[in-house]
Amino acid sequence: MKFVSEFRDPKAAKGLLASIHRRSRTPARLMEFCGGHTVAICRNGVRQALPDTIDMVSGPGCPVCVTATADLDKAIAMAQIPDVIIATFGDMMRVPGSQTSLERARASGADIRVVYSPLDALAIAQANPDRQVVFLGVGFETTAPAIAASILTADEKEIRNYSVLSLHKLCPPVIRALLEAGDVRLSGLICPGHVSAVIGSRPWAFIASEFGIPCVVTGFELLDVLHGIDRLTAQVEAGEAKVEIAYGRGVKRDGNPAAMRLMEQVFEPAPAEWRGIGTLPESGLRIRSDYQRFDAECLFEIDPGVPHDQTDCICGDILRGTQTPLDCKSFGTACTPETPIGPCMVSSEGSCSAYYLYGDGNHA
């Protein structure tokens, strides 16, 4: 696979590891913000290969994991409306809401379909003109432009039965909130590669300038991850703090202006509730009033009930990097991928899921 296989070459990986080992002297705690990085790290057994000086901690970059229970309850309530078809990315299906999950709602008769792209949801809408298709818009800036594009396409093609429940969230605000809270002391941040492909590297500047933390925009193949860690280590050892792009083939400093324009055309920043963190201002995306007819929140009246989270779940702490899945007393016992208590165990990018499936780097 071109531009994939080359970035998995074992010889090159050993070379990068050697560089990291050569450089690293100072104890450093690095956070990989993005769930995709957590999976790449766990799947490749990266933690085990790093020097003891480097400690990796996972962040809240898993859009499924940070979806508030109240929001999931809204989606489930919409699924119960007759004639509504919910179209969703697969990961949301098994996350436990206050009463039930999308998966269980489907088993009870709700029409809920897993799709790979909002284009599939549009196709479902066109094929079912007398039904209402609601797409669950979950994702960061990587995904929001695609959803925006789907709304513009629906507008252009006069598809009147397509709407989006926007649960989109933005990365820089949550990173700021995390750093301001000061619960976790970081030596460096691995910045999300595909979010940056859209928004560029400039939005991360505050991390280096205001908090003195080096950040490296990193890709997702094995060599990309090691390269990112190598560059961070170099900065840590040099006492530097700047934003670097280690994923040059995918990310430009200015990102993808066309994608950002579409995103801004359809969405505007709004307060959003982050599971385990709380409500952060300007951290989510709301559909602009010009496109209200595509906003599921405006189209449907629902009563999702009072939300409540499972009390045994420490997903919130895990998302903020203050605890790891191993610190959770339910991890691997009451909470497993088959019987998940919290979203971090359900999402394919959740820390708990990654630790459970691939091991924690110490017991393999």
Add this chain to the structure above:
Amino acid sequence: MGTMPEEILMAHGDGGKLARDLVAKAFVEVLANPILERLDDSAVVELNGRTAFTTDSYVVTPIFFPGGDIGKLAVCGTVNDLATSGARPLYLSLSLIIEEGLPREDLDRVIASVREAADEAGVVVVTGDTKVVDRGSADKLYINTAGIGEIPEGVNIAGDAARPGDLVLLSGSLGDHGIAVMSQREGIAFSTRLTSDCAPLNRMVSKMLEASPRIHCLRDPTRGGLATTLNEIAHQSRVRILIEEMSIPVKEEVASACEMLGLDPLYMANEGKLVAVVPASDVEDVLQAMRRSRYGEEAVIVGEVVLGEPGRVAMRTRLGTTRIVDMLSGAALPRIC
């Protein structure tokens, strides 16, 4: 006046004239063998020694996919379950639950596949049943097959027989079936030349047992893939299994499709592959026997049974570190088998 396209009706399942007609023309004529032709309530056969007996139901959708269909799957799946128990497959039963309205043409195509696969495997369908359910009560066609085979003396294949020092062999690339079926699915359709690997493996198994009657375990990694199968063996045998990432064969298209969909080839279904756990002393002979067989040309060693925490499967990554390979959990692919 042209002939009307035939569809299966409720009456085809009620035992009356239409039903008997269907059985005669669509099944008995095609599957033709003396036992079936008797159409007695039970097939009567004679067996020698230890007998393996297995059953499986097939609900794959779509029923026709690149490289096969539900009929071929129904024969190969059951034949392979017998083969991996060390048995020589002999007889199958064939039970159909047909959704009202299924085109007769589709049914005929499926039964022709059943015949072709049975012939290749050297088995006969000796008894069967047909039911028809209301439109909407089944998805086109469900099939159940049960199979009987004879286990030769001296052959002792068992899931709990793996021992430290054994090597783990895999007959070929992972995930071909799972991905071939997925490629037809609405919503994730993509074009590929990939076809299902659905195949009867009993002849290869015979050659393997000839090369070494000391093979410890045989399994076909269907739903849940290689990872799940190895976890089952590790658990039953109470051993630790270590596999090598760089040794696992995966076709490029399978790898790409998995990347695109966020899936892992280790968990994808295979319908024409097997895993063998073999004492180190016999590995070369068994490997050669596989490579000389149809369906085993690309057989490789993928790992070994080692000392360590029992019931655990781990993988040595391309980085040289070790990480766990768990059983399939979480969202499995729906109805690919």
Add this chain to the structure above:
Amino acid sequence: MCLAIPARIERVDGHEAEVSMGGITRAISIQLTPGAKLGDYVIVHAGYAINVLDQQEALETLQLFEQMAKLAEEEA
């Protein structure tokens, strides 16, 4: 969720394109990468190209890795 893979554009038809990746082909939208053309590699996420891959950068990065691999071998 941030799953995105590089794919080569094989055909363009307005906002739509057919891409190939490792032997499989699929239809995607290039609405977000209006400059993408035949032969380009794009990064595909949820059915949309989100950026055009910079092949020169890719090459340079791989060359850098090659040098580091050589260095590691020499040291070993």
